[in-house]
Amino acid sequence: MKIAVIAAAVAVLAGIGLSPEIVGAPSPKKEAKAEKNATPLSSVLLQQRRARGAYLARAGNCIGCHTAQGGGAYAGGRKLSTPFGTFVTSNITPDKATGIGDWDEDDFWKALHEGKSRDGRLLYPAFPYTEYTKVTREDSDAIFAHLQALEPVVQQNPPSQVASRYDFQPLLTLWRAAYFKPGVYQADPAKSTEWNRGAYLVQGLGHCSACHAERNPLGGMIGRKGDDKLGGGQIMGSNWYAPSLTSSLEASTAGWPVEEIVQLLTTGISPRATTSGPMAEVVSQSLQHLTKEDARAMAIYLKSLPETQSHQQVNSPAQTEQVQAWLRYGARIYKEHCQDCHGDSGQGAPGIYPPLAGNRSVTLTPPTNVIRSVLNGGYPPSTAGNSRPYGMPPFAQVLRDGEVALVLSYIRNAWGNRASLVTTAQVDKSREGITER
Ligand code: HEC
Ligand code: HEC
Ligand code: HEC
Structure with a gap:
């Protein structure tokens, strides 16, 4: 009132x-x-x-x-x-x-x-x-x-x-x-200058939470305790999901060496993750231009974020006969269309093709991003550190919705990965946004 x-x-x-x-x-x-x-x-x-x-x-x-x-x-x-x-x-x-x-x-x-x-x-x-x-x-x-x-x-x-x-x-x-509460960043005196610089950049100019925050139906950002509004959410008006930067099931970098975080932010690729879609744009237009010191400061801040509970529920399917048959079908599509690049056990090729085994982007609960990757294909950003990135071809014209659903269900449940099956309806829904930038 x-x-x-x-x-x-x-x-x-x-x-x-x-x-x-x-x-x-x-x-x-x-x-x-x-x-x-x-x-x-x-x-x-x-x-x-x-x-x-x-x-x-x-x-x-x-x-x-x-x-x-x-x-x-x-x-x-x-x-x-x-x-x-x-x-x-x-x-x-x-x-x-x-x-x-x-x-x-x-x-x-x-x-x-x-x-x-x-x-x-x-x-x-x-x-x-x-x-x-x-x-x-x-x-x-x-x-x-x-x-x-x-x-x-x-x-x-x-x-x-x-x-x-x-x-x-x-x-x-x-x-x-x-x-909305106007207010300049207030340094935390208990933290180092470097950490504060990183927090200033991530929370301010970097506007990472504009995409990585969970939002309520009015578009208000929801922060949970300790997640600095980086708890992950669907990007408004787009069918991309920006993963939580504070959950180890999604995109937290707490367990990474600082150098790898810097590498991901400034070159768009790293041994454990590859950026795509809107994040590749952020890297190519913004983050790759940061000084070494600033990229490192950001990495130190990101790495320090405490683990929060993710929205992620690991609900891999029960291995019924029907499910096994689907996954076998998915494996055949994988062999034919994907294996040349991503490897026979999803291992990828370092610096060229991302691994799919043990890749958190592949097993995110909302399958939004993997569907986009396969339908649209894509490139990691072209950056000074990776000037001619290898791309992934679009499969929108090659595979039917049902086939995309099967191959994705397969890679989400092969080689130790565990995640929910992808349905034909989910793929179909994603095609609607296919012309979006
Ligand atoms: C995510 C997209 C986005 C980014 C990033 C962004 N802007 Fe904007 N900006 C907008 C939109 C949309 C409007 C129009 C808002 C409106 O009309 O109410 C706007 C409006 C503005 C305005 C007000 C113009 C006017 O005539 O009132 C200024 C100034 C501005 N932006 C500066 C900046 C600066 C400086 C940056 C970088 C630090 C920036 N913007 C980054 C989306 C963005
Ligand atoms: C325009 C929206 C947008 C903004 C702004 C944005 N991100 Fe992202 N980010 C995404 C999306 C979408 C993904 C998922 C796609 C991907 O994995 O590359 C992502 C993924 C990531 C990942 C995981 C990469 C991976 O593949 O596992 C990290 C780390 C990340 N973002 C950090 C940041 C940081 C730090 C900032 C601020 C400097 C930021 N993001 C700003 C949209 C955004
Ligand atoms: C010509 C080589 C090539 C083929 C064939 C290929 N991919 Fe890819 N794939 C890539 C590259 C390169 C990327 C990184 C693209 C990016 O960052 O936008 C990628 C990215 C992905 C991603 C996102 C991984 C991440 O970390 O964000 C998924 C999922 C994926 N591919 C699945 C598949 C599936 C399924 C098939 C077969 C239907 C396939 N790929 C076929 C080269 C390939």
Whole structure:
């Protein structure tokens, strides 16, 4: 009740354009700005700030969402479909009319830290300000300096199409009251500087929880005790599952050597796992550009996350005669179509083809990702450390739904793997999203 009243009050204030200071939010560095206006940053300092900003924008993968396929970098227009509607990303190049050329550092900070546009409009959380709010003012200013130095692109993007029942600001106000708390990352003094740097990057610019958190039906992130909102979940509006980074049954890296975690993050492949789909995109556009120190800091933080219970239930099928017959059929399909690359006992080929035996991506309870892998095929990201990755061919045109289900059921239950069978209906459902990026 209290929250609703406050939220309603905030909505009213926001509606009539009162600045956040009046509602008691901390005021950004007003003096610093005045000072800066009096003595412009020397050009060397500005160059340094822009370079830092370019690096940080990589770490935040701003370009990934703010660039449409075939469109100008940072000019926006990429469509993100979710159950709530289709959100269109903004033009954040310094064009005055269609981009953010008229903005100043304070406006930009308000967007990144508070999720509000220059005119006070509450932004949709498809823009992951729920994570970016952890970014420091200094880093925000640097990113802004970088963006302002880009070539302006004149591009007016269509508005977001939001389901009418969600498209009004008071509702967003309530959503934010429940699921969004602005606040810069607070270092944990009990932990090392390196660990804190890693946590800052993962929880802030890296916005890992934007995909790896479990979400409720309203799109609010659900964190369980100790999982730092990395407990794994279906990515909204896509048929990819982002595995838990805190469960050893899914994608926790607690037991890995730090070097292997760094290798996975920066090259997309490692002895125990290979990235694909949206994660391959994250690696190629963002993580591969991290400095060695930052990648290591991230790895140290990820490795330290305590084990949490996974949603995973190991419910491998009872070995009835029917099931055994299915699995034998699946084995035949495997021999014919998969074995050349993945090996006769699912061992793969190091650095070239991922192993399927003992591979946690293969046995994840939701079979979403393996179905995608087989239907669409795919490449690990092309990175400096793995510049010509070997790919997996798509089988959407080669195998029928039933055959995909059988071969997947087989690899999920061969060579010591144990997981539920995959059904034809699950494969069929996945084909619907096949054109999605
Ligand atoms: C997961 C996708 C995604 C990523 C990553 C992302 N954005 Fe956005 N961003 C959006 C969407 C969607 C909107 C539009 C939201 C709306 O209109 O309410 C947006 C809006 C914005 C706005 C507000 C523009 C305006 O006119 O109000 C700014 C500024 C912005 N983003 C900057 C950034 C920066 C800087 C980064 C990287 C640190 C970034 N974005 C990364 C999706 C993303
Ligand atoms: C755009 C959504 C998205 C974002 C952002 C994202 N991930 Fe992922 N991640 C995925 C998906 C989907 C998978 C499952 C596919 C795969 O295994 O590569 C995954 C898999 C992983 C894996 C397991 C890899 C494997 O194959 O076992 C790790 C580790 C991981 N992510 C770490 C991170 C970290 C750290 C960040 C933040 C820097 C991050 N992810 C950000 C979507 C995302
Ligand atoms: C030409 C070689 C080749 C063939 C044939 C092939 N694969 Fe793959 N497979 C790969 C490569 C390379 C990857 C890594 C792709 C990526 O990261 O997106 C992969 C990835 C996978 C993955 C995801 C593993 C992970 O760690 O995320 C699964 C599951 C898989 N293959 C199953 C199969 C099945 C089932 C078949 C037969 C129907 C098959 N593959 C045929 C090369 C192959």
